[in-house]
Amino acid sequence: xxxLRSDTVTKPDDAMREAALDADVGDDVYGxxxxxxxxxxxxxxxxxxxxxxxxxxxTMGNQIAVRTHTDRGQExxxxxESHVYKWELGGLAQLSDLQVRTLDGGERGVPTPEQVREGYxxxxxxxxxxxxxxxxxxxxxxxxxxxxPAKIDAAxxxxxxxxxxxHLDGARVMNAAVAHDVSPERVTENVDSVMFCLSKGxxxxxxxxxxGSEEFIDRARRTRKLFGGGMRQAGIxxxxxxxxxxxxxxxxxxxENARVLAEQLASVEGLSVQDPETNIVLVNTEDAGLxxxxxxxxxxxxxxxxxxxxxxxARFCTHWNVTREDVEDAAEKxxxxxxxxx
Numbered sequence: 001x002x003x004l005r006s007d008t009v010t011k012p013d014d015a016m017r018e019a020a021l022d023a024d025v026g027d028d029v030y031g032x033x034x035x036x037x038x039x040x041x042x043x044x045x046x047x048x049x050x051x052x053x054x055x056x057x058x059t060m061g062n063q064i065a066v067r068t069h070t071d072r073g074q075e076x077x078x079x080x081e082s083h084v085y086k087w088e089l090g091g092l093a094q095l096s097d098l099q100v101r102t103l104d105g106g107e108r109g110v111p112t113p114e115q116v117r118e119g120y121x122x123x124x125x126x127x128x129x130x131x132x133x134x135x136x137x138x139x140x141x142x143x144x145x146x147x148x149p150a151k152i153d154a155a156x157x158x159x160x161x162x163x164x165x166x167h168l169d170g171a172r173v174m175n176a177a178v179a180h181d182v183s184p185e186r187v188t189e190n191v192d193s194v195m196f197c198l199s200k201g202x203x204x205x206x207x208x209x210x211x212g213s214e215e216f217i218d219r220a221r222r223t224r225k226l227f228g229g230g231m232r233q234a235g236i237x238x239x240x241x242x243x244x245x246x247x248x249x250x251x252x253x254x255x256e257n258a259r260v261l262a263e264q265l266a267s268v269e270g271l272s273v274q275d276p277e278t279n280i281v282l283v284n285t286e287d288a289g290l291x292x293x294x295x296x297x298x299x300x301x302x303x304x305x306x307x308x309x310x311x312x313x314a315r316f317c318t319h320w321n322v323t324r325e326d327v328e329d330a331a332e333k334x335x336x337x338x339x340x341x342x
Contacts, residue, residue, distance in 0.1 A: 002330040003305045004261075007172075007200040007254070007279060007319035012240050016204065019239035028054070028234045029225070035235030039242050043209040046245060047173070047194055048185030051217035053210045053224060054238055058171045060229050061195035061210040063091045065167045066132060067227075068220045069193070072097040074131030077119045077159075079105040081141040084134050084169050095227070098131070109139035110151045113158035120162050133159040136169040137176045137187060143315075144172065144258075144280030146179035149187045156190040165192040171208070172200055175278040178251045192216070201251050201279060202244035203320050206237050250320065254279040257318040257327045264331035270338050279318045286312040288338045298337045304330045 003009050012020075026032035036054050044052035055061045062084045066076060076092055078085040080102035085092065092098045101119050103111040111119070116133060123129025135155060137147040156166040168191040170176070177184045188194045193212035198204035210220055224230060258276040265281070266273040270288030273281065283306075285295040292308040299306060299314075306316045318327065 001303050001305060002322065002326045004316040004318065004322065004330060005305045005307045006317050010200075010203045010319050010321050012203065012205045016240035016243050019243055020236050023235040023239035025233040025235035027232050029230045029232060033233060033235045033238070035242065036238045039238040040209070042242065042245055044211050046184055047188045047196065047211050049188070049194070049211035049213065051212065051214045053217050053220050054231075054234065054241070055208050055210055055224060055229050056206065056231070058169075058195055058197045058208040059088045059091070060224070060227060061208045062088060062167070062169050063095050064220050064223045064227060064229070065193045065195060065210055065212075066092060066098065066134070067096045068216060068223050069165045069167060070096055070098060070131035071128070073099070073128040075099045075101045075121055075128065076132040076134060077101050077103055077111070077116065077130060077164075078134050079103055079109055079111060079136060079139075081105070081109060081139070082134060082136045082169065083140050083171065084136070086141060099128075101130070105139075107142070108147060108151065109142040109145055110135060110147050111155050113154050116155050116158040117162070120164065130162070130164050133164050133166045134169060135166060135191065138172045138179075138278050140171070140280075141309075143274050143282040144175065144276060144278040146176040146277045149180060149182060152187065153190045160192075166190075167192065168194040170194045170196040172197065172278065174248045175201060175251050175255070178248065179255065179278050184248070198241045198244045201254055201319055202247045204241045204244035207241050247320070251279070254318045254320065254322075257322060257324055260324065261316060261318065261327040261331055264328065265334060268335045268338050270342060281316045281318075282309060283314045283316065284312050285314060288341055290338075290341050295337065298341065299334055302333045302337060304333050
């Protein structure tokens with residue numbers, strides 16, 4: 001089976017398993033786990049922030065950031081297809097009592113400075129005002145688009161000129177940095193906080209990082225506790241996370257495999273394929289006479305797994321447990337599926 005559902009399906013290698021076994025541990029809620037402390041320090045340095053917080057998941061990291069940046073009742077500006085709005089169970093309302101103002105980021109999934117200005121609401125006697133702008137890079141729902149750091153800068157600088165903090169959902173921000181051949185710090189330099197996942201393309205078995213200023217992380221640590229994310233001897237999972245930080249450059253392998261997969265699938269009559277910018281390949285199946293659910297069921301039956309993105313859109317995601325031979329084999333099997341359906 002070639003599992004292309006997500007880069008979250010990766011399994012830790014032997015070195016990560018050994019790191020978990022050998023990790024020096026303590027009670028992290030007391031700040032006494034040396035492996036967690038090292039992970040947080042290295043992760044903060046990687047993205048250019050003063051401090052960082054280790055959290056169980058990317059969704060928790062995003063929601064902690066939102067709650068920490070805002071006051072109840074405020075508005076948060078989000079791109080309308082963004083993960084924090086679309087795929088996190090209404091956490092903005094459920095966990096932080098926020099109102100949402102959606103902005104249409106267009107094909108690239110990033111709002112313009114003009115849209116940020118138009119969406120901004122000033123606090124007054126009758127309105128709570130805008131408390132936060134969230135951005136996303138890479139943009140999951142747009143097919144792993146690696147947004148130009150200058151576009152992130154423009155939106156973020158506009159928000160900050162209005163006195164609004166900016167949080168970046170950077171679950172795959174390392175993929176964005178590799179795609180643009182810049183440092184992760186360059187992608188995040190004009191936002192106030194960033195979350196990035198260790199458990200996707202970087203290969204760790206669990207965990208994400210929330211980074212920001214020392215003062216922000218101090219407050220975020222209390223929010224993590226409130227949300228049930230305080231962990232004890234977490235060095236056992238932080239150890240593999242430390243090794244994951246060394247896996248940024250190898251993401252280019254995933255990107256190249258995605259390009260190979262896309263090229264081969266694009267040659268299949270009936271399939272329309274979006275050119276991948278990172279490790280995500282979106283495939284439209286409408287001209288093959290299949291909806292995405294039928295298509296994916298047939299693919300799984302021959303040994304290829306993907307996920308449904310829309311009625312006629314399937315997603316395939318490359319990762320470090322997928323080789324060039326795997327994607328070539330997957331493309332051949334998908335071609336057979338389409339041929340049998342026509």
